[in-house]
Amino acid sequence: MALSFDFPDNPSFLGDDVIEGVWADPGFGQYFTDHMAVAKWSLEEGWHGGRLTDYAQVSMEPASAVYHYAQEIFEGLKAYRHSDGSVWLFRPEANAKRFENSARRLALPVLPAEDFVTSVRQLAALDARWVPGGAEQSLYLRPFMMAAENFLGVRPAQSVLYAVIASPVGSYFSGGVAPVDIWLSTQYSRVAPGGTGSAKCGGNYAASLLPQELAYQQGCSQVLFVDAAEKRWIEELGGMNLFMITADDELVTPELNGNILPGVTRDSLLTVAPELGLKPVERQVSLEEVTSGITSGAIRELFACGTAAVITPIRSLKSPDAEYVIDVDKATHTIPLCNHLLDIQYGRIADTHGWMQQVV
Incomplete structure (x- = not known):
């Protein structure tokens, strides 16, 4: 019943x-x-x-x-x-x-x-x-x-x-959406294969708190985790999914592999991507691909997403050995993606996906 x-x-x-x-x-x-x-x-x-x-x-x-x-x-x-x-x-x-x-x-x-x-x-x-x-x-x-x-x-x-x-x-960013710096964590892992990565449970977040504190010490707002087995594949931030936009207008995010939380915002962005001229792609993404892509220009934009902040632009990735900086002033898709989703949520444009449910 x-x-x-x-x-x-x-x-x-x-x-x-x-x-x-x-x-x-x-x-x-x-x-x-x-x-x-x-x-x-x-x-x-x-x-x-x-x-x-x-x-x-x-x-x-x-x-x-x-x-x-x-x-x-x-x-x-x-x-x-x-x-x-x-x-x-x-x-x-x-x-x-x-x-x-x-x-x-x-x-x-x-x-x-x-x-x-x-x-x-x-x-x-x-x-x-x-x-x-x-x-x-x-x-x-x-x-x-x-x-x-x-x-x-x-x-x-x-x-x-x-x-x-x-x-x-209120808005997650009181002063407006601001690009952030992200710390690359290879010392600590968020989850392991066969673990609880795809579940939304407190233990996953607790495991991210110490690396998060270390990120703060490096002047970063969040920490990005790679896989626990090979320390090679990008997974997600402490509480947000990761996206990158390539020079050929692909919207790429690491594929769900049991370690990554299947975010509702993540799924929504993949769905609306073609409406903004982007090709949605879910696949394995290596750390080397991201760092070399930022350096070469193959990766034009990088952002994190989740319910709380919707989209957070990323200005740089930092590690103990290097810093990889994106020219956020040249970003053309991140903020329009964010605004498009917000416009649906606040009823400013038509909801063509049937996502909204009226309460009162």
């Missing part, structure tokens, strides 16, 4: 003045809406207890399995306010599918895609007044699932908590 996530009988709301104050400077992931969606799963009952409730602390005992074995997954997607005041989601079914795949890899129960989408839609509808209408502002939705059984044994948990929380966010 499908979960309902019905509206509460007497929902509580913060005042309009409080919400407007948040909108003035929402940052990213700092403030949270009035409500959240929750559901439970147990080995005996399956999925049950779907509801919308006040945003509140989650009470879990110290022996809860998630604290000890990191059995958890999450997602990230956004709701957008269009110029007529309506609120829309972007490709929630794609996030639902990835959530299913992540659950299987982490030995968690699969939440049906219908229930995932319902939970997100219902929360966005209940807290629609939190969806900001400023330039490039949106409501970031964070569904997550975690082991909730009190048991210190290494096996899949027999009770699980699912929840969705929401946070109004």
